[in-house]
Structure formats: structure tokens, C-alpha cells
Amino acid sequence: MRSLKLGIGFVVLGLGVLAAEPLVVIGPWSGAEADPFVAVLEAFQKETGIAVEYRVMRAEDIATVFPAQFAAGLTPGDLVFTAWGWWVKEFAEHMVDVSEEIANIPFTSEPIVVEGRAVGIPYVTWVKPGFWYRKSFFAAHGLTPPTSWEEFLALLEKLETIPGVEKAAASGDGVGWPLSDMTEHFIITFGGLDMHLGLINGTIKWQSPEVRAVFENYLIPFLTHASEPIEWTAALDMWWDGKYGIYFMGNWLTGMVKDPTDLGVFTLPGCKAVVGGTDYMFIPKYSKRAEDARKLLAFLVSKEGVALRVSKGGKLSMRADVGPENYPPAEAALAKAVGALTIAPDMDDTIGGDWQRAFWDQLKLLWVKPAALDDVLRILDELHPAAKG
Amino acid sequence: MWGFFFIGPGLVLILLFVLWPAAQTLALSFLNKDGFAGLRNFANLFGDKAIWDPARFLRREPPWGALLHNLVWVCLHLPITVALGLFLAVLFAKAPNWVSIFRSALFLGIVTPMIVGGVVIRYLFEGHSGIIPQILGALGVGKPWSSGWMAYPETALLGLIVGSTWLWTGFSMVLHSAGLSSIDPELFEAAQIDGASEWAQFKYITVPLLRPVTIVVAVLTLFWELKIFDIVYVATMGGPGRASTVLALEMYFAGFRALDPYKASAIATLITAVSVPLGYWFAARRVRR
Numbered sequence: 001m002r003s004l005k006l007g008i009g010f011v012v013l014g015l016g017v018l019a020a021e022p023l024v025v026i027g028p029w030s031g032a033e034a035d036p037f038v039a040v041l042e043a044f045q046k047e048t049g050i051a052v053e054y055r056v057m058r059a060e061d062i063a064t065v066f067p068a069q070f071a072a073g074l075t076p077g078d079l080v081f082t083a084w085g086w087w088v089k090e091f092a093e094h095m096v097d098v099s100e101e102i103a104n105i106p107f108t109s110e111p112i113v114v115e116g117r118a119v120g121i122p123y124v125t126w127v128k129p130g131f132w133y134r135k136s137f138f139a140a141h142g143l144t145p146p147t148s149w150e151e152f153l154a155l156l157e158k159l160e161t162i163p164g165v166e167k168a169a170a171s172g173d174g175v176g177w178p179l180s181d182m183t184e185h186f187i188i189t190f191g192g193l194d195m196h197l198g199l200i201n202g203t204i205k206w207q208s209p210e211v212r213a214v215f216e217n218y219l220i221p222f223l224t225h226a227s228e229p230i231e232w233t234a235a236l237d238m239w240w241d242g243k244y245g246i247y248f249m250g251n252w253l254t255g256m257v258k259d260p261t262d263l264g265v266f267t268l269p270g271c272k273a274v275v276g277g278t279d280y281m282f283i284p285k286y287s288k289r290a291e292d293a294r295k296l297l298a299f300l301v302s303k304e305g306v307a308l309r310v311s312k313g314g315k316l317s318m319r320a321d322v323g324p325e326n327y328p329p330a331e332a333a334l335a336k337a338v339g340a341l342t343i344a345p346d347m348d349d350t351i352g353g354d355w356q357r358a359f360w361d362q363l364k365l366l367w368v369k370p371a372a373l374d375d376v377l378r379i380l381d382e383l384h385p386a387a388k389g
Numbered sequence: 390m391w392g393f394f395f396i397g398p399g400l401v402l403i404l405l406f407v408l409w410p411a412a413q414t415l416a417l418s419f420l421n422k423d424g425f426a427g428l429r430n431f432a433n434l435f436g437d438k439a440i441w442d443p444a445r446f447l448r449r450e451p452p453w454g455a456l457l458h459n460l461v462w463v464c465l466h467l468p469i470t471v472a473l474g475l476f477l478a479v480l481f482a483k484a485p486n487w488v489s490i491f492r493s494a495l496f497l498g499i500v501t502p503m504i505v506g507g508v509v510i511r512y513l514f515e516g517h518s519g520i521i522p523q524i525l526g527a528l529g530v531g532k533p534w535s536s537g538w539m540a541y542p543e544t545a546l547l548g549l550i551v552g553s554t555w556l557w558t559g560f561s562m563v564l565h566s567a568g569l570s571s572i573d574p575e576l577f578e579a580a581q582i583d584g585a586s587e588w589a590q591f592k593y594i595t596v597p598l599l600r601p602v603t604i605v606v607a608v609l610t611l612f613w614e615l616k617i618f619d620i621v622y623v624a625t626m627g628g629p630g631r632a633s634t635v636l637a638l639e640m641y642f643a644g645f646r647a648l649d650p651y652k653a654s655a656i657a658t659l660i661t662a663v664s665v666p667l668g669y670w671f672a673a674r675r676v677r678r
Contacts, residue, residue: 067645173540228536229629230517230537238517354643354647357642361626361629362630365628365629365630365632366630367540368542369629375630376630
């Protein structure tokens with residue numbers, strides 16, 4: 001009898017420990033970029049009493065770790081975020097259908113639906129609007145945002161005459177995505193949205209004369225005024241401190257600087273579209289807390305949840321019924337600035353796979369060796385999924 | 390009979406977790422999504438410039454392909470780390486005790502996780518904060534040497550090799566130090582009485598008696614170089630423009646980015662095919678001696 005009681009005691013204790021296990025949320029944001037999201041998780045925790053633990057994992061790491069976990073019927077997280085929609089589609093069979101949780105939500109970015117199952121749900125959005133500058137810096141040196149390509153080149157040259165400025169533009173690096181963002185902006189501006197979409201679906205070749213012309217006539221002349229690739233958060237600090245005059249980055253930058261009200265942004269003159277995208281969340285079907293994960297997902301996509309997240313800056317709403325009135329001043333100004341522009345899909349996140357990595361890597365080469373342009377374009381054609389069949 | 394009883398559990402584990410997956414990998418390397426592919430995966434590898442580009446190697450224009458990068462790594466890193474480790478072991482053996490602090494500092498490289506080592510290498514050669522480009526810049530050396538080494542195709546691979554030399558020399562030094570302590574001091578005393586110079590003692594006593602240790606260090610270093618991944622992944626991701634990619638990294642990209650397990654398995658088999666004969670050759674030399 002005594003051992004039975006002891007056994008029951010251990011079971012109860014074990015269940016207690018299990019109950020205390022928090023819901024694990026995995027996302028790509030860290031540091032200042034993660035703070036606004038963690039605040040939303042805390043709000044959910046307060047409302048439901050469900051403990052949540054946030055862990056950082058980049059899309060690259062998710063792509064490495066999860067396939068083996070899925071094969072073993074396991075998952076390191078209960079609700080997972082990745083910007084790689086192609087990856088979500090590839091592994092959709094391992095994800096929970098959350099059609100019920102998202103029914104009747106007016107999304108501005110489409111959820112990922114595979115064979116009738118909604119598996120990847122957009123969570124707020126970001127845009128890559130153009131080159132950021134410090135208003136105070138521009139005012140101090142009598143600079144204004146350019147309205148033509150010639151003015152843009154003149155601005156770059158003028159920036160480099162300012163004492164302390166090493167190069168006109170900072171080039172962010174890491175695995176390579178900041179360079180691809182900048183390149184896509186040049187393609188959309190000088191080649192048009194059709195060229196951008198054609199390059200994504202493979203109907204336009206990278207080596208075609210019109211694409212080559214964008215690189216040769218616009219991107220490469222710009223590169224003479226751009227820094228070599230520097231780790232993007234380090235580049236952010238150096239740009240803020242005045243070592244560089246302008247910095248191309250997505251709107252999450254507003255949540256990472258000391259004074260967002262000092263931020264100004266301009267697109268390349270003539271630009272009619274900017275790249276925008278979202279992070280997709282999914283619930284692995286091996287999650288032991290799938291029901292709680294569903295509750296969290298429902299909270300995050302709810303009108304209140306989205307309004308709370310966008311009010312903290314760095315992201316825009318993915319719901320048509322949560323508008324700019326919820327944004328802090330920097331995002332409100334941004335939303336106004338990009339409001340008239342078409343939102344284009346992120347090229348490398350859409351194509352994905354080995355091509356994405358090659359795109360980042362080849363651009364790193366182009367940045368320091370513009371003479372390698374022909375090799376770069378050839379490799380991008382050779383590795384494109386359309387060329388592989 | 391009892392011997393099998395004792396080694397049985399270990400054998401079962403090796404069979405399950407080493408030999409079985411290795412056999413599966415080997416089998417996959419001869420398949421593709423349509424079924425049996427024969428040697429096609431391997432033929433494709435040698436037609437893939439990311440793996441093998443000897444023409445660019447002859448023109449000394451990186452990238453040369455992952456296989457050649459690995460071989461360059463072996464040709465530079467192996468002799469440097471083995472010789473430097475031996476030299477430092479001899480130097481520290483004769484130095485006063487307080488010098489051992491430097492020995493510990495050198496050994497730090499090998500106890501540092503390689504992922505962290507990769508991050509350190511990246512910043513060591515970074516254009517703005519890296520000590521190496523800063524020193525070279527102060528000496529008047531031009532770009533790309535005075536700039537971010539990892540950003541330029543001419544310097545990325547060399548930077549990784551130089552950085553990893555620091556990470557690995559401690560290993561060679563410690564093993565050689567252990568070997569040195571096992572040499573009978575009377576041999577050196579006798580040589581000194583006979584008037585042998587320091588160099589003669591090193592050449593005719595230290596080097597021959599340390600040969601077994603040196604071969605072990607060389608074999609282990611060789612395997613480490615052929616399977617190198619973590620440092621490259623963190624510091625350059627194999628770039629720019631694949632100028633510093635290596636076989637293990639290409640295997641990872643094939644498996645986890647291109648989602649092509651057949652190509653990844655073929656690369657894994659290629660790594661084994663390169664490693665085993667070289668390792669066997671080294672080991673056989675040791676046995677013969």
C-alpha cells in the first residue's frame with residue numbers, strides 16, 4: 001500500500017512537471033527585434049495562463065534541424081515561425097491544418113494552403129522600402145532624398161565628401177539576404193515588376209540583355225559607392241554613427257535604432273513596387289501541446305493580437321481590418337510612403353532551396369568583384385529550379 | 390567466447406549507429422529519384438564546378454571547387470600545424486615553468502568549440518575590427534589583404550586556413566609534448582657528451598623517436614581537414630561565390646537546401662573515398678616502421 005501511494009505520488013509529481021512545461025515558440029528574431037514579439041507572448045500568457053517560452057532559431061537552422069525531427073515524429077517547438085514559405089510547402093505533411101483558427105480573417109498576405117489544408121499562416125508583414133537615412137544627418141549636411149537617378153548618384157558622391165563618411169552606402173551581410181534585398185530593389189525599379197516576377201518563375205533569364213543592363217547600368221555603378229558586405233547589425237550601428245550615409249534595410253529597422261523619429265526613407269527614384277513579405281507560423285503535428293499552440297496561433301492572428309504587435313513597431317499588419325491607426329509614428333509614415341506602391345514577393349524567399357543560397361553567395365562575390373557579373377548571372381540561371389526542370 | 394560477450398554491446402552500437410547508416414548512405418549514393426543510377430551521381434559531381442574546377446585552379450582564379458579546396462587545405466594546413474606543434478613542443482619542453490602559460494593559451498584553440506572558432510576567425514579577419522587586416526593596412530599592404538579577408542574570393546579560403554591553424558596547432562603541440570616526455574633523457578645527455586649540437590639532437594633523436602606520434606597527429610589532422618565544416622559554415626558559408634566552400638558544406642547544402650539526399654550521399658561517399666586511402670597510407674607507414 002505504501003509503495004502504491006509512493007507510485008501515485010511520483011505520477012502526480014511527474015504530471016505536475018509536465019504541466020509546468022511551457023509552450024515552446026520558435027522564431028527568427030533576437031535581441032531588440034524580438035522584444036516586441038515577446039511582449040505579445042506575455043500578453044497571451046497573462047490572458048490564458050498558458051506559460052510560453054520563446055526560443056530563437058533562424059530559418060536556416062529550422063531547415064537543418066526539423067527534417068530529422070519530423071522523420072522521428074518529434075518537434076523542438078510547438079509553434080514555429082519561418083520566412084521561408086517554400087520550406088513550409090515542402091514539409092506541409094508534417095504540419096497541423098489550422099483552417100478553423102483562421103476562418104473569416106481578412107488576410108492581406110495569403111496563408112499557405114497545401115491540398116486544402118492551411119498549414120502556414122502569415123504573421124504580420126514587413127516591407128523593404130528602400131534606403132534609410134538619418135534626418136538629422138541629412139539636415140546637418142544640406143542633403144535631400146533624390147528624385148532622379150542622376151540626383152541619386154550625386155547624393156552618393158556628396159555623401160563621400162563628408163568627413164568621417166567612409167562610403168556613401170552601408171552593405172549589410174550575414175548569410176547574404178541584405179544584398180539580395182538591395183538587388184531586388186534595383187531590378188524592380190529599373191527592370192520593372194514584370195522582370196522581377198519573370199525572374200522568380202523562370203520565364204526571364206538572368207543572362208538576358210535587359211536583366212544584364214540593370215546590373216551593368218545601375219547596380220554596378222552604385223557598388224562603387226557601397227561598402228563591402230559587413231555583418232548587418234554591425235553595419236546598422238556604423239551607419240547610425242555616421243560612417244555611412246544611407247542603409248538599405250527592411251522596416252524592422254525602425255525597432256532597432258535609438259531614435260525612430262530621426263529615420264527617413266526613400267526608394268530609388270522611379271520605383272513603383274517594393275518587396276514585402278511575411279513570416280509564416282506553423283504547428284508541427286508532433287507537438288504534444290497542439291491544442292495550446294492552436295490557442296496561441298488564434299490569439300496572434302486575432303484583431304487584438306495583431307493590433308498589439310504592430311503597435312510595438314517594426315512590423316505592419318497582415319489583416320485588412322487592422323490599419324495604420326495602430327502603428328507608431330515611424331510605421332505610420334512608412335505605411336503612408338509605401339501605400340501607393342505595389343507589394344512584390346521576396347524573390348529568394350519565394351524560389352528558396354539551393355538557389356536562394358547561391359543567390360546570396362553570388363551577390364557577395366559581385367559586391368567585391370563586379371567584373372564577375374557574367375559568371376554570377378550564368379550561375380543564377382543554371383541553378384534556377386526552372387532550368388533544372 | 391567471453392571476449393565477444395564483453396565487446397558485444399559496443400559492436401551492436403557501432404553496427405546500428407555507424408555501419409548501418411554508412412551502408413545506407415553508400416546505397417543512396419547509387420540511387421536517384423527514379424531508382425538505380427549507377428555511377429551517375431558521381432559523374433555529375435565531377436561535372437559540377439562547385440565540386441571540381443581544375444581549369445580555374447590552373448589559372449589561380451578562385452573558386453576551384455570544394456574537392457580542390459579541401460586538398461589545398463590539406464597541403465597548407467597539415468604541414469604547418471604538424472611542424473608548428475612539434476616545434477612548439479620542443480621549445481616549451483626546454484623553457485622555464487612559467488612559460489607553460491603560453492602553452493595553455495595555445496591549447497585554448499583546441500578546446501574552443503569550432504563553431505565559436507569560426508566566429509572568432511570571421512572577426513579576426515573582418516575589415517573594420519579584425520586585427521590581421523588592421524596590421525596589414527598599417528604596414529601599407531593594399532586590398533584585399535588590408536580589408537575583410539572573408540569578403541574577397543582571393544583571401545577567404547586562405548583566411549580560414551590561417552585561422553584554423555591557430556585552432557588546431559594546440560592539438561599537435563600537446564600530443565608531441567606527451568611524446569617528448571616519453572623519450573629517455575639519457576639519450577640527449579649522451580648526445581651532449583658526444584658534442585652533438587641542438588639541431589643534431591633534434592634531427593637524430595627527437596624527430597625519429599617522435600615519428601609514431603607525428604604520424605598519429607598527421608592522420609587525425611588529415612581527417613579533420615577532409616571533413617571540415619563548422620568553421621567554414623560560420624565564417625563564410627563557403628563564399629563569396631563558393632570561393633571557400635568545402636566538400637562537407639556542399640554535402641550539407643545538397644541535403645538540407647536542395648533537399649537532394651542522393652547528391653548529398655554521393656558527396657559523403659566521395660569524402661570517405663578520399664579519406665580512407667590517405668588514412669590507410671599514413672597508418673600503413675606507421676605499421677611498417
